[in-house]
Amino acid sequence: MTIKEIKEALKARFICGEELQHRQVHCACGSDMMSDVLAFMKDRAVLLTGLCNPQVIRTAEMMDVxxxxxxxxxxxxxxxxxxxKEREIALLSTGHRMFSACGILYEKGLRGGGPYHE
Structure with a gap:
């Protein structure tokens, strides 16, 4: 799935990074807890979050989001x-709630990876 396809599926709008819209995304994670993101994230992912602070960008950079x-x-x-912008990470905003947004992307075939095991 591409960033453009994610934007369209979620009826989102670009905040920045529209030039990156053709990048491929391999998996997704939905969380407001960056510690969970650090435990989960895989290669070339999209992060769905309601958390709006600089730590989100820093975490995304470390995890290849x-x-x-x-x-x-x-x-x-x-x-x-x-x-x-400096890290070449596209930012989108959608009116959907987290659960709905994750469900829409899952329905379109984007997965989050295997089950979590402690």
Whole structure:
């Protein structure tokens, strides 16, 4: 799935990174807890979150996240947008809630990886 396909499926809008819309995304993670993201993330992922602080961008960079979708209409501030631009991470915003957004992407074939085991 591409970032453009994610945007269309979620009826989202680009905040930045529209030039990255043809990048492939291999899996997804939905979380507001960056510690869970660090435990989960795989290669070339999309992160769905309602958390709007610079730690989200820093975590995304470490985990090879190519796109962040802010749910519930959240919009990051200019500092976060600049951080994402510097790191070539696309930012989107959707009005969907986290559960719905994850479900839509799952329905379209995007998966989150295997089950979590402690």
């Amino acid at each position: 190519v796109c962040i979708v802010f749910v519930r209409g959240k919009i990051p501030d200019e500092t976060m947008i600049e951080m994402a």
